Amino acid sequence: MAKGRVTVIDIAKAAGVSKSTVSLVLQGSSLVNDGTRAKVNAVMRELGYVYNRGAANLRQSGSKSKIIGVVVNDLTNGFFAELAVGVDMVVQSAGFVQFLSNTSENLDRQREVIASMREHGISGLIMSPARATEAADLKPLVAAGIPVVVAVRNVPGAKVSSVVSDNREGIFAGVQHLASLGHRRIAFIGGFSDTAVFDERIDGYRAAIAACGLELDEDLILPSAPSRAGGVDAIGRALAIAAAPTAAVCFNDAVAFGVCDGLRAQRLEPGRDFAVVGFDDVIEAKAAVPALTTISVDPQGMGRRAAQLLLKQISAGRAEAESIVSSVRLVVRETCGANQAGGSNRRQA
Amino acid sequence: MAKGRVTVIDIAKAAGVSKSTVSLVLQGSSLVNDGTRAKVNAVMRELGYVYNRGAANLRQSGSKSKIIGVVVNDLTNGFFAELAVGVDMVVQSAGFVQFLSNTSENLDRQREVIASMREHGISGLIMSPARATEAADLKPLVAAGIPVVVAVRNVPGAKVSSVVSDNREGIFAGVQHLASLGHRRIAFIGGFSDTAVFDERIDGYRAAIAACGLELDEDLILPSAPSRAGGVDAIGRALAIAAAPTAAVCFNDAVAFGVCDGLRAQRLEPGRDFAVVGFDDVIEAKAAVPALTTISVDPQGMGRRAAQLLLKQISAGRAEAESIVSSVRLVVRETCGANQAGGSNRRQA
DNA sequence: TGACAACATTGGAACGTTCCAATTATTAAA
């Protein structure tokens, strides 16, 4: 009994029915007599039967594998971990199981894990693509009729569904807020200029500068690595400009934190001497001192939406590429200077 | 060609060999002629063949599924996300693939995902168990001969391998450090007293108090939820004690942050007026103001070790339960008061 | 009683692979 797993045939034998009947029970068919069903279920419990999904979806070689693949570019980043959790929630409650892999922004690894997932017969894929992922990387998937949803980052040219946050609108709101606080020279700091997300955010920046009647100065656009270190570096460059900015919207919260670090290094206090706005609203944003004013996107919600979209496409058999843009909202805290000292908005001459 | 996936038989036909030969190529057998191998590989590429692992490990019904299950109690928590990343690293480079699920500390969900993983034929399982997981929950796995490694939290009574951090030693070092700074009344704050981890840490606390020649006061042991909120609550209780403590080692960093919040609410500055030591060294610990003195455990390293152990057991076929305790180290930053005025650390009178 | 539903049950073929034993082609030794 230790050797050889219990199969449907063993159950059949023990319950005195045929394997077909057992299979019917397994699938919850209404064709089988209640008495028989009870008996079969009892025997299964008794013998410790475990269903072999591999064998099952070998037969029904359709896309019924009940596995969905999730690939994430950086699980270490709380943002993406939340995304994965959101996906897991809906995927799990739909009776699917999640195949999750981390690529660490490595394209080769991404290719590997996608290949591996295909071999395992995933019936759909949700991915937050590694940087520089190209449409060609997803081509085989869609050719094979496997629904794909990209999240957070778009893959230009790929004919797949996407769930991204409203980057343009978010930055627009951030700039507008800073302008309403009286800032005239507002910088855009951080991000690699070769990404779609960067383009969208810069687009929002330009639109807002125009909408607020400010003058666009290309020198105030300072790309950098989208990390804390990148922020430190970029703010240094920003302050060295002759007509230095007095405020900045940042590519993301990590950059914004770096900007704060850089400001302090020059004896400037974020919020009082220079206004900073981030993007993402990571968990630390609220707890930081001073608390970060930022654009809040709900990564877990995005994960859920992405999963719902994918499941819809899976059950629909064949679905059109669909794009969801997830709305964002400005969360005003302290680094923008608006809530300085609870109202009395102290600002030096 | 759109319909019906490409099988080994299609390849065989197109390459003018038998399916057996193709199979041999797939397995990298040295039995097949170099010319034939090249030809077969070419045809595979041309037809876009994708290996069907499901079919494969149906046949070789051993435990060669190349899937390992990973279940984590809270992916949202950076600590466990790092753990998962560590596991993924070694698992992936060993040619396995990771089935990751999040339980959110929910035992029912944990049971579900484990069942689901079994159905998918995982060849091993790494889990950081949800609270109150019992040995009985793991029983069926080990009975089925599936290697299991628990990480971070032990499951008392279960005959499985484990990788846990050196809780006793970590707290011991923390207390010792505080004592060396002159503190005589050192509290232990946070954690649920019904967990094995709590027991181990309290054990370290008691041992250190004794070793430093201090007096043990049971009132200074203040359990609470292992969260920021729990810390706030517990420090409130601590300060209400007649002979209040002047320092505390905390169950984890979240609690420690809560303690800092609670201190500030009473106009006490962590590090200057009250010394705080955390446990885990989460990413925020370094960046916080003041930076958190804490016991550093390397979750990614633990993940890697757990994965290595599991892979060893898988390849060994049948292995003894083995326990690894991962060493920890004290990282002195600011909240303990040791680095007060470390540089020109200006601070108000 | 026979015919006809409706309900339950069933054997066998298939899914895509691996493994085994058997076969053929090639080379070396006698």
Next chain:
DNA sequence: TTTAATAATTGGAACGTTCCAATGTTGTCA
């Protein structure tokens, strides 16, 4: 030239399930 050994290749059975078409039971109605 024959024999033995080696190198390549092969057809079929098996893995555990699902599906299909077929079969066996009833019960109802004329």
